[in-house]
Amino acid sequence: MSSLSIDVFTSGYKPISGGPGWDDSSPATWPASTSTLIAGHGDAVLVDALLTVSEGQRLAAWVRNSGKRLRAIVVTHAHADHFFGAGPVLDAFPDARLLASDQQVVDEARAQTTPGALARWNAWFPGRQVTDAPATPVLAGSSEFHLDGRPLVFRTIGGADGVLATIVHVPDLRAVCAGDIVYNNVHMWLRGSTPDSRRAWLASLDAVAALTPSTIITGHRDPAAPDDDAGRVLDQSRRYIEDFDRTVAVSGTPQEVIDTMVERYPAHGNRYTLFVAAVSQFPPHRST
Secondary structure: OOOOEEEEEEOOOEEEOOOOOOOOOOOEEEOOEEEEEEEOOOEEEEEOOOOOHHHHHHHHHHHHHHOOEEEEEEOOOOOHHHOOOHHHHHHHOOOOEEEEOOHHHHHHHHHOOOHHHHHHHHHHOOOOOOOOOOOOOEEOOOOEEEEOOEEEEEEEEEEOOOOEEEEEEEHHHOEEEOOOOOEEOEOOOOOOOOHHHHHHHHHHHHHHHOOOOOEEEOOEEOOOOOOOEHHHHHHHHHHHHHHHHHHHHHOOOHHHHHHHHHHHOOOOEOHHHHHHHHHHOOOOOOOO
16 A cells, blocks of 8 residues: 555635626636645645635645645646745745746746736736745656655646646556646636647547546646546546537637536536636627
8 A cells, every 4th residue: 555645725716806798796716726735654745836825825734734744846837826826835844846847837837927927817816815926836857756765757748728737647546636637527727729729638638548547636626526536527627628619619609608518517616717718719800
């Protein structure tokens, strides 16, 4: 039996401003996100680190309460909601390093900290919810990290929800921390997606499935999701992308896409994600 264990912190949904076109009779929210603690007898690695300062503070307290010594935070991909919350955790564990397993993830993470990018995140989360000096990952020196002599394997997978996607594979536990390649009972971030990018995302799902995991910890997970069963969440995510692709092809308006997808996925969390995805497929016509 492996000495490794996995525990998951789920952020819950965060209120945001829905912006133009959103029906304010229902609140807009940011999808519930996860951070995963992979631990041995004494040491641990955290996968992803959430978004806001308060989330980072709660995450740091959660890791401290585990009694483990944090050695690293591994960022699966360079969306701010997976690493902007790292500051309080690094303050609590000053010997821990913030890592990414691919140089492209490092570069894309740095791009999230420019004044323009920070302004966009502050528009979504006003009132200094987001740090003005995010820590950014450095490149890991190896494709493996060992806890109790057991490997955590870093793998670059490919395209998913807009940036390069990597994963952390825990062979001992037949587990994968999949970042945003796979979703669990949450509307998927298909904003700005194209038929080609959706095909690339499906190929990434196939690459994760080829590892034959039994457990997948998804980057966005509804707090009421029934489990982290790999077969279920892979099938659900694949079907969602295929349904969205077909629905966009036969719809004439964003609302048609929204109505169809809600009918097919009535229990999925975070309809704001679906709203922005649908709107992005029907850009306004510009007169010449």
